[in-house]
Amino acid sequence: MNKARVTLKEVAAQAGVSYQTVSKVLNRQIRVAKETEQRIWQAAEALGYQPNYTARSLRVQRSQTIGYAWEPTPSDQANPILDEFLQSMFHAAERNGYYLLCFPHHANVQQRIDSYRTLIDSGRVDAFVLSAIEFDDARVAYLCQRNFPFVAFGRSNQELCFPYIDVDGGEGLRQATHHLLEQGHQRIAALAWTRDSRVGENRMEGYFAALQQAGIQPLPEWIQRGEGNFRFGKQAMQTLLDLPASIRPTAAVALNDMMALGAMEALLQRGMTPGPDFGLTGFDDTPMARFATPALTSVQQPIWEIGQRLMALLLEVLENNSATLPTGQLLPPTLVVRASSLRQRPS
């Protein structure tokens, strides 16, 4: 293993000034007395301090800017977490003298990578935040190859090692499934995305784990996979309700609220009341979940907390050697129980 890299704290101790001053002088954010400045630069060089990213010498001015692009929501949906997620990162960044530079997400992978390359090569950003990480994510591969700093909201393949914060989606589905089991359901279906969804597969693990713990082997017919939208949720519920009575599920977990709301419409159209007649849960705790009739039980992600932690992690990555950092933090989501999953009306 490498010796841990020299930190700004060590430089500060050696130069006999505060951490803040060292950080600002080395990043050329302030000018201090010439003699102090010299002492800091000498301490940094004597200790061999250097930022851990390539193509950027100690003396190059940082942009104090972090790049972020995200995949746009389909036009028939609204991204329920985008605003809070961005605001949380903006505030955390501003407190630390950083800004977020936002740029478009290109559907074409080569174009997508080019936009990251341009930002790196022009020196416009010091690091990136990535979200919606998928298996074999091309952005992750490119940034790792460039050894350019980034943190991610989300995980990828287990063998890829990078700093991330993620919601434990499996834990969310485990809670939802467990809750339906507690309501007396035995045949619990799942409205899921296709298998190539990294986020979806993480969530599904919790569904399988909870059923297994209850000694239940889910039937293949119970697992409906498709595009995670309203239309698919409605259609999938119709399919489930058309199964023979002997294997027909009496409850379902959905991997997002849109599918759950579609499923709810299918139930209502058959004269069934979500809750008493069929247990149903969503994921995301969107405003729509709260205002649906009946209100939808859903899994809430700690979005503000995620934005704050991502920025803190990113600052650590920029100040230290990222290889020495813990590579991931999983935050637990919270199940918010409402009428759609309760056999009896809450009193």
Place this chain on the structure above:
Amino acid sequence: MNKARVTLKEVAAQAGVSYQTVSKVLNRQIRVAKETEQRIWQAAEALGYQPNYTARSLRVQRSQTIGYAWEPTPSDQANPILDEFLQSMFHAAERNGYYLLCFPHHANVQQRIDSYRTLIDSGRVDAFVLSAIEFDDARVAYLCQRNFPFVAFGRSNQELCFPYIDVDGGEGLRQATHHLLEQGHQRIAALAWTRDSRVGENRMEGYFAALQQAGIQPLPEWIQRGEGNFRFGKQAMQTLLDLPASIRPTAAVALNDMMALGAMEALLQRGMTPGPDFGLTGFDDTPMARFATPALTSVQQPIWEIGQRLMALLLEVLENNSATLPTGQLLPPTLVVRASSLRQRPS
């Protein structure tokens, strides 16, 4: 009147090179043959070309960065247009070699202005985009006083003159009200924001205009004002339904979808079906409007178009003297008719 400022086109003609080359050389984005570069700078100086913003000499490098902050959506709501609006601006900006720098919106006005000041003084941005412009908007006042370039999604007081793109919200409400009149309604209520909302007052103008044209004087009881959320919409509809039969409205326009959905719940709780029993329209055409049962008639804003036009306007402002630009463009919204406003089910 001042003589119109010298444009890049005139500089290009004088130097005998393309507009693109002049723009890029003056902004130090590319290097060309030394002799060409000299010719361009000489032409610019001979003609007296200068960018129209202060505190920035001709020779200062531009950041090619545009600042944007917006007021966060309350946590019980999702911003239905944010993602599309940002994506549209990102793409238009990137095509022109610009990026968006996003920063937090502070609730405290002084802090808010400070964040604009910091960005200007540090040279981080060339211009700003503002949205959700209110009456006597402090940001508008500050940027006008600094003579710093910006464009706005939205208008302010009539006497404030700045480049903006806005949706003609009055036209949207006029269409919605007219549509309800055509459905045979005479007593049409309005679920509105408080009077200090600039956007709300613009929209209400269309409601009053359509009724006036039909010879109808709205009763004060019909106009319910409050926080534009679900809870208020529900409460306001209950109040309307409790009016004496002789003045009780038979239809209502709402200034956003959240209020309309709250109103819908109040109707459903009284066993009334939105559409046949009570005409109802929203505004924003959110996914919730489309997926409500019954589906909600709503006013759709051309969000992608707005983002594209704002960036085009901003580039014009940066290349020319903003004072010579047309100061505003109003885009018409589109009424999307669904079951909630139809007396009879669509066949």
